[in-house]
Amino acid sequence: MQTAAVNHQQHFKSKRQFKIWEKQQKENAAKRLNRALYANQSPFRYAERIYKSRMISDADAREIVDFSNLSNNTIQVQNNIVQVPLKHDLGTLSNAFGDMPHRSNYALVMRNVPGLIVIPNAFSPNAQRQLVKHCLRDYAKPPHTSNLDGHYHVPKDGIWPLYEQEKKGLVVPGDANYYIPSKTVPQDQDNMYPATIEDADDDALSVASSMYSDISGKSARAASSPTQMLKKQRWVTLGYQYHWGTKKYNLEDPIPIPSDISDLMKAVVKATEDIGCQDAEIPWKNQYRGADFKPEAGIINFYQLQSTLMGHVDQSEINMEAPLISMSLGHSCIYLIGGNTRDTKPIPLKLNSGDMLVMTAIARRAYHGVPRILENTLPDYMLPESVDDEDWKIFGDYMKTTRINLNIRQVFPK
Numbered sequence: 127m128q129t130a131a132v133n134h135q136q137h138f139k140s141k142r143q144f145k146i147w148e149k150q151q152k153e154n155a156a157k158r159l160n161r162a163l164y165a166n167q168s169p170f171r172y173a174e175r176i177y178k179s180r181m182i183s184d185a186d187a188r189e190i191v192d193f194s195n196l197s198n199n200t201i202q203v204q205n206n207i208v209q210v211p212l213k214h215d216l217g218t219l220s221n222a223f224g225d226m227p228h229r230s231n232y233a234l235v236m237r238n239v240p241g242l243i244v245i246p247n248a249f250s251p252n253a254q255r256q257l258v259k260h261c262l263r264d265y266a267k268p269p270h271t272s273n274l275d276g277h278y279h280v281p282k283d284g285i286w287p288l289y290e291q292e293k294k295g296l297v298v299p300g301d302a303n304y305y306i307p308s309k310t311v312p313q314d315q316d317n318m319y320p321a322t323i324e325d326a327d328d329d330a331l332s333v334a335s336s337m338y339s340d341i342s343g344k345s346a347r348a349a350s351s352p353t354q355m356l357k358k359q360r361w362v363t364l365g366y367q368y369h370w371g372t373k374k375y376n377l378e379d380p381i382p383i384p385s386d387i388s389d390l391m392k393a394v395v396k397a398t399e400d401i402g403c404q405d406a407e408i409p410w411k412n413q414y415r416g417a418d419f420k421p422e423a424g425i426i427n428f429y430q431l432q433s434t435l436m437g438h439v440d441q442s443e444i445n446m447e448a449p450l451i452s453m454s455l456g457h458s459c460i461y462l463i464g465g466n467t468r469d470t471k472p473i474p475l476k477l478n479s480g481d482m483l484v485m486t487a488i489a490r491r492a493y494h495g496v497p498r499i500l501e502n503t504l505p506d507y508m509l510p511e512s513v514d515d516e517d518w519k520i521f522g523d524y525m526k527t528t529r530i531n532l533n534i535r536q537v538f539p540k
């Protein structure tokens with residue numbers, strides 16, 4: 127019996143023509159399969175797929191909200207953005223924002239995203255570099271937990287000092303302390319993921335897998351050089367240590383949030399008191415008082431250019447009234463913010479280095495995620511040679527492929 131392919135081939139003038147036809151058939155079949163696969167996909171998942179792509183269509187790109195230059199947005203988007211004065215000047219509340227000759231004294235809210243407050247470019251370039259240094263050198267080390275702990279013996283000073291030594295040529299392969307040893311029996315590994323699918327909802331699984339993807343392969347867990355290790359360092363937890371698999375905090379050994387981070391986060395809650403939007407479909411106002419805000423837990427996310435964070439709701443905190451505050455450093459990203467289920471179509475925002483995001487009111491329970499880190503968006507002031515500071519060079523070099531997000535929550539009632 128002849129095969130279907132041979133039958134088809136007879137209708138073509140050349141083998142090449144047949145090959146082109148055959149390729150098109152395969153592509154069409156894949157598209158049909160894709161359509162079937164995504165037909166039942168929720169609007170949130172659909173948007174994740176669109177914005178994860180390296181080829182975002184012009185129409186989808188126009189929907190991305192740009193807070194850095196409001197006139198860059200479409201008229202529809204501009205009509206949704208409202209400028210609201212901050213209640214207090216950030217610079218007078220905390221030194222951590224740095225000296226800025228033209229610090230903006232307003233926040234932005236969106237009529238179609240109730241509860242979300244954005245303070246664009248809240249930090250001076252110098253303050254941003256200091257925060258990057260703190261995140262990498264001072265916070266990313268024990269007793270703070272990181273995704274590396276289950277698989278590696280992380281040195282007591284963390285990975286950064288070794289990485290610096292490697293960059294300076296002070297440790298080389300063959301030196302006793304060059305490779306960071308992996309644990310033969312990964313500790314706590316089983317606890318990191320929920321034991322069974324039934325134990326976890328969709329969120330825990332997808333978020334946990336995006337949080338551990340860099341170290342989940344066997345070969346990826348072999349002893350690694352400091353550079354390799356740093357690229358694998360995906361998150362570090364501050365304050366009460368969070369467990370991704372069980373989505374619970376370890377309440378036994380509280381670790382204080384570093385005081386400079388604590389101060390600046392309290393300042394943000396104070397400055398955004400009473401900010402809201404009364405002429406939106408769902409009117410809202412941030413009713414949390416700065417004086418009541420206690421920074422108790424946090425996450426530092428380190429994203430490489432290909433990293434993503436799947437859509438989720440942060441709801442492990444007993445206190446869901448307190449705002450969740452989050453800041454961006456380094457490369458820009460696309461951040462999706464939806465509603466309280468995945469059925470709301472999310473709005474894509476571009477978050478830039480120095481932006482502060484405050485999730486209050488109903489946005490505190492909204493689905494959100496980071497489907498994409500945007501290449502070629504590192505501000506010049508983050509480049510290694512941007513300042514006359516020998517110390518910055520190695521940090522700046524790491525930032526060439528990185529976005530850092532630091533977010534803070536209050537766990538307990540006020």
Ligand SMILES: O=C(O)CCC(=O)C(=O)O
Nearest residue numbers: 425427440452496531533
């Ligand atoms: O990277 C971000 O901007 C968001 C991080 C986040 O949602 C989280 O850590 O829960």
Ligand SMILES: [Fe+2]
Nearest residue numbers: 438439440494
């Ligand atoms: Fe989150």
